[in-house]
Amino acid sequence: MGEETINALAGINLEIGQGEFVSIVGPSGSGKSTLLNIIGGLDSPTKGNIIVDGQDLSKASDSELSSYRNKKIGFVFQTFNLQPTYNALENVALPLVFARVPFGKRSQIAKEALETVGLGDRVRHKPSELSGGERQRVGIARALVNNPKILLADEPTGNLDSKARERIMELLAELNKERGLTLLLVTHDLESAKSADRMLHMRDGQITESAERK
Amino acid sequence: MSFPDLLRTAFSNLRRRKLRNSLTILAVVIGAGLVSLLVSLGIGVQGFLSDQVRSILPSDVVMVASNPDVFQIGLGGLGFAGKPQQISGNQTGGSSTLQPLSLQEIQEVQGLKHVEQVDPFIILQADSVRLQGSQQRFRTDIRPQPEYQVKMVNLVAGKYITDQTHGECIIANQYLDVFGFTSPQEALGKEVIIQVTQAASLIGLPADTKEYSFTIVGVTEKTLSSTEIIVSLTDGEEMSRFWANTPDLYTNKIPAAILQVRVDGSQYADQVASEVKDLGLGEITSSDVLGIIGTIFGIVQAILSAFGLIALGVASLSIVNTLIMSVYERTREIGVMKAVGASKGTIRILFTAEGAAIGFLGGAIGVAIAYVLGFVIDRVSRATFLKDFQTFNISVFPWWLIVGVIALTTIIAVLASLYPAHRAAGLDPIESLRYE
Numbered sequence: 078m079g080e081e082t083i084n085a086l087a088g089i090n091l092e093i094g095q096g097e098f099v100s101i102v103g104p105s106g107s108g109k110s111t112l113l114n115i116i117g118g119l120d121s122p123t124k125g126n127i128i129v130d131g132q133d134l135s136k137a138s139d140s141e142l143s144s145y146r147n148k149k150i151g152f153v154f155q156t157f158n159l160q161p162t163y164n165a166l167e168n169v170a171l172p173l174v175f176a177r178v179p180f181g182k183r184s185q186i187a188k189e190a191l192e193t194v195g196l197g198d199r200v201r202h203k204p205s206e207l208s209g210g211e212r213q214r215v216g217i218a219r220a221l222v223n224n225p226k227i228l229l230a231d232e233p234t235g236n237l238d239s240k241a242r243e244r245i246m247e248l249l250a251e252l253n254k255e256r257g258l259t260l261l262l263v264t265h266d267l268e269s270a271k272s273a274d275r276m277l278h279m280r281d282g283q284i285t286e287s288a289e290r291k
Numbered sequence: 292m293s294f295p296d297l298l299r300t301a302f303s304n305l306r307r308r309k310l311r312n313s314l315t316i317l318a319v320v321i322g323a324g325l326v327s328l329l330v331s332l333g334i335g336v337q338g339f340l341s342d343q344v345r346s347i348l349p350s351d352v353v354m355v356a357s358n359p360d361v362f363q364i365g366l367g368g369l370g371f372a373g374k375p376q377q378i379s380g381n382q383t384g385g386s387s388t389l390q391p392l393s394l395q396e397i398q399e400v401q402g403l404k405h406v407e408q409v410d411p412f413i414i415l416q417a418d419s420v421r422l423q424g425s426q427q428r429f430r431t432d433i434r435p436q437p438e439y440q441v442k443m444v445n446l447v448a449g450k451y452i453t454d455q456t457h458g459e460c461i462i463a464n465q466y467l468d469v470f471g472f473t474s475p476q477e478a479l480g481k482e483v484i485i486q487v488t489q490a491a492s493l494i495g496l497p498a499d500t501k502e503y504s505f506t507i508v509g510v511t512e513k514t515l516s517s518t519e520i521i522v523s524l525t526d527g528e529e530m531s532r533f534w535a536n537t538p539d540l541y542t543n544k545i546p547a548a549i550l551q552v553r554v555d556g557s558q559y560a561d562q563v564a565s566e567v568k569d570l571g572l573g574e575i576t577s578s579d580v581l582g583i584i585g586t587i588f589g590i591v592q593a594i595l596s597a598f599g600l601i602a603l604g605v606a607s608l609s610i611v612n613t614l615i616m617s618v619y620e621r622t623r624e625i626g627v628m629k630a631v632g633a634s635k636g637t638i639r640i641l642f643t644a645e646g647a648a649i650g651f652l653g654g655a656i657g658v659a660i661a662y663v664l665g666f667v668i669d670r671v672s673r674a675t676f677l678k679d680f681q682t683f684n685i686s687v688f689p690w691w692l693i694v695g696v697i698a699l700t701t702i703i704a705v706l707a708s709l710y711p712a713h714r715a716a717g718l719d720p721i722e723s724l725r726y727e
Contacts, residue, residue, distance in 0.1 A: 114721055139634055139636075140634045140635075142634075143633060143635075143637070144634075146629075146630060146631065147631060152630045152631070154724065158623065158626070158627045158630075158724060160624060160627070162307060171627070171628070172631040172632050174296050174300075175628070175631065176632060179293075180295065180299075219631065223632075
């Protein structure tokens with residue numbers, strides 16, 4: 078058996094406007110996450126260009142990409158990816174460390190981000206002391222803390238119960254509307270996907286259907 | 292990432308795996324402690340020996356001899372393992388024979404710049420010394436010394452003798468015990484009898500014996516020169532003339548073969564020595580002797596330090612191991628850091644800083660422990676077998692040793708962390724985020 082090249086994405090031509098809320102649905106392995114990771118600067122396309130805010134990511138160096146992820150992108154993960162030894166505030170402040178924001182200023186900014194997601198009273202709590210919904214709120218606050226332009230959420234509600242799922246979706250929609258944040262949401266949940274301005278269906282690395290909300 | 296953040300993160304990460312990191316730091320501590328303790332003991336002992344050399348051959352003194360070869364030190368000069376040495380000059384005699392210096396040579400030496408005082412070096416061998424009224428005789432080395440040199444010895448009792456002194460002496464501390472004195476003060480004012488038999492007796496020829504009486508006016512602190520009795524140059528010359536059976540010795544007729552030349556500042560000693568050499572005479576300074584001691588100690592210290600360095604080498608493997616484990620455990624965390632804006636360089640420097648923190652802490656703790664141990668060794672030895680050498684610091688920690696050892700362990704740790712840091716930096720962020 079030799080190595081086989083699999084095109085996670087093929088022939089994608091997609092434009093997303095600023096402030097748009099786009100959801101991406103499709104079966105596992107259809108390339109949803111890869112698309113998100115490429116837009117987020119965590120992965121690079123082997124061919125083709127990806128231009129975000131006038132910057133061509135396919136030509137960017139590692140330090141340019143990391144600065145891009147730091148300043149323009151906010152990632153929200155399915156598994157939250159919080160640092161268990163840090164409290165909520167320290168978790169939220171992590172991107173500020175790499176943005177070289179001074180120590181004293183960091184906690185203030187991080188606290189504001191936590192207040193935005195409604196966790197102003199949980200700043201000293203460790204992730205283990207928070208509920209699933211609260212953990213994801215910390216994750217969202219971390220994604221917001223550097224004032225990014227784009228929020229990339231990969232199955233943000235996949236590990237939550239229905240009540241928490243609703244509230245997280247409300248929060249994301251609110252951030253999209255009130256802050257003008259571009260929101261890309263990968264999800265299995267059609268209900269959530271339908272609340273987007275545009276819903277993309279993916280299969281085998283290609284966009285098979287694009288539906289605007291009426 | 293700013294430098295304070297780097298330090299904060301590095302040290303706080305060390306606290307996360309306390310036991311494992313403590314053990315790794317302990318390995319560094321052992322290496323750093325060994326190196327610094329052994330070097331500090333070496334410095335202490337070398338310093339002590341150097342002091343002893345300076346008390347016999349002060350740093351502002353150049354010894355001058357008629358024979359250019361006589362002070363040659365080294366394996367060849369000792370006729371041991373080195374190349375047979377060529378005899379310099381056109382005079383008769385070998386490499387260790389001496390002839391009186393000529394008046395002209397002495398004048399030339401006196402005329403050199405920076406030469407302050409020129410005295411004959413008195414050669415003399417005494418049979419024994421005994422306390423007046425006692426028949427117990429003891430070995431002795433008579434040291435006729437000029438006043439400035441006498442004053443370099445620390446006394447525990449009494450006073451110094453001057454160049455004009457006649458019939459007075461300073462005895463080595465070790466004589467107190469054998470003479471039966473319970474305190475140094477008790478010895479002052481007592482008479483000792485020094486017996487001298489003429490040099491001809493050394494090769495079995497008929498010779499006379501004479502006794503000289505001296506009053507003890509001073510007692511030295513304990514030094515390695517345990518059998519010395521210091522007398523004035525005048526008294527020394529008198530005894531030496533009898534010993535050599537040469538009444539005109541140290542006069543213009545038969546000047547001394549060796550001169551003790553004092554220069555007006557120890558920084559000029561080597562310069563004067565080289566000018567003496569240009570006159571075709573033999574010369575030696577304390578820096579020559581100290582240089583040899585320094586070389587020997589350098590070798591001994593290097594061998595001893597090697598054990599500490601081996602320990603540090605093993606510790607560096609432990610650092611590599613610890614950090615690789617840490618990279619595995621924190622793969623997901625590394626993924627998150629990259630996702631929120633850490634570059635490869637940042638991740639690399641973060642892990643390097645953690646290694647450096649281990650090295651720094653290990654070095655600092657190691658030096659601190661060695662310092663305390665050195666202090667204890669110092670106190671214990673002075674309370675026991677070094678009781679009489681109160682000025683002897685067996686363990687000495689100069690600032691450069693402290694800084695040097697900490698720098699060494701930090702550098703070794705940084706080198707050890709390069710590979711784990713490189714691995715962490717190269718992790719794929721997407722795979723890291725999926726890592727369970």
